[in-house]
Amino acid sequence: PAIIDRLTFQRVQEEMARRSSLKKVSAAAKTELAKYSGKYILTELLSCGDCGSPYRRVTWTRPEGKKIVWRCINRLENGKKFCKDAPTLEESRIHTAVVSAMNEMFSQKTMKSLLKDSILSALTEKGGETSIAAIESRLTELRDQQYHLLQLAAAVGADSTQYDEELKKVSMEFSALVAKRSELEKKQQDMEQADARADQIAAELDTVDTGITQFDEVAVRQLVSAVKVLSAEKLLIRFKDGIEIEQII
Template sequence: MMSQAQAESESMSGNIRWGHRKNFKDGKVYFHYAGFLGYRRGENDLPEIDPEEAEIVRRIFSRYLIGHSVAKIIADLEADGIKTARGHKKWNDGVIRGMLRNEKYMGDALLQKTYIADLFTRQTKKNTGELPQYYVENSHPAIIDRLTFQRVQEEMARRSSLKKVSTAAKTELAKYSGKYVLTELLSCGNCGSPYRRVTWTRPEGKKIVWRCINRLENGKKFCKDAPTLEESRIHTAVISAMNEMFSQKSLKAILQDSIRTALLPENGETSLAAIDSRLSQLREQQYRLLQLAAAVGADSTQYDEELKKVSMEFSALVAKRSELEKNRQDTEQADERAEQLAAELEAVDTGIATFDEVTVRQLISAITVLSEEKLLIRFKDGTEIEQII
């Protein structure tokens, strides 16, 4: 009797799994509305945008792009009393990062990200190549445009690959912090090392300065001529350089240059033919790895890492192929967005009086300390200005 009941249960579960996988293959997208911020169940059981929640989603994406760390985004959301999709007052790192990576926010869906590994325990595992995945484009209304979503993915990759700047660091990678914009921009013209913010305590009070990390940790022997600069002097120099830029070009032109640089795809993109060829290679590689994994037994994890890498590259290339196919449309959207943003700010006074971190992030790509009296400031449109401190 027990054996018969178990067999019936296995048969039923197998049929359900087959049905779900058939739906995935046919491109049917499932939404779990209770835990998914930005969407709600609409007519004919189809997803529709929840305007109030969508504003929260856009806020998270935009603040990440202007340089806020995930911790800063969480702190601001909680300070403003904004709750998660499930109504919790506390946000966590995983929720924010999951939202930033979720392709559903740009109207697409990657299907079969997970699967049920055990029939009886209902244990769910991440699909790292064990089962085929399907990518559905334009399956529902988008909250985030494709260009913004792609830039967020690039920024996430950039932050996760930051190299350590201190010899005291335990790993080769650095942790991103959006607290001070100069941390990312300011570097030593003598040795190339980044500068670090340091607080000096003096009888007359505290003073904030920036120092070359190489000289700070290793001494003059490794970086002899790196000057120590007061933060207020750097801020003043950056403000002067931005105002000089505004005197050379109109504010609208500067904003359009910077916005287009941030929005438009990079040059030298991979062709569709090259992507299709690589996708074919990955399919063959995945098939060979699955055969090898089957040969050594289901309990072995020998090939898990390789399968995961293949699956991740495959998913990235599928998304890239879609982006290339829509390149003309995306370029037109970027031009339109640049015009809209510049038009909104056209009436703003072009004179800058205070150091604003958001403005600096948007306009400046790097600052090199040439000497105690001079900085080389590089703007995102390619302009360089040697600014006296």
């Protein structure tokens, strides 16, 4: 039987493809784009309306204190020659604009239901559990196989290399599976934490009629597909159902 089920494999391939798509946007820009980071959702969503490059989170240190801003990577690394008009935006202003656009979508009760269903269906999948069990089973098989090969090698003599290649293959597969198991365990832990947050959001949406009051990473991740910077005063926010809203910052 397969160590990883088909659905999990497809999702891994999709994630690899998505991260790969962050590598380059423009040949003219000649710039490596920001590495994927799950820490800030805007890293995945925010892009320059002028050159198409992603935006990067930057901390400015000023006498009055630190300020968090987002800047076009192309302009940041290559200057105005490659991206002339990309504005620098304060993170708080972006958050406020995204929340305002989301609340426009929440003006109908049905939209609240759609968001809640989307969050719960996406975050309550315990996709890693079966795969972890399958990996544990395969690791047990590999331990037995390795022990058997070592016995055969000992039987033919210490100088024999007859089983070296098979032992190497077993060892490589074992190491790869141990790494995969750790990855899935971390993903499962993150999923459980996200589940708790989704329950909290769902409860808030059921009791609050005034809409969302603050920027929330989980809600944004489930609802928004892209945020394009049109100017220093305007964002184009695209939702996963295809609706686009031009939002004043």
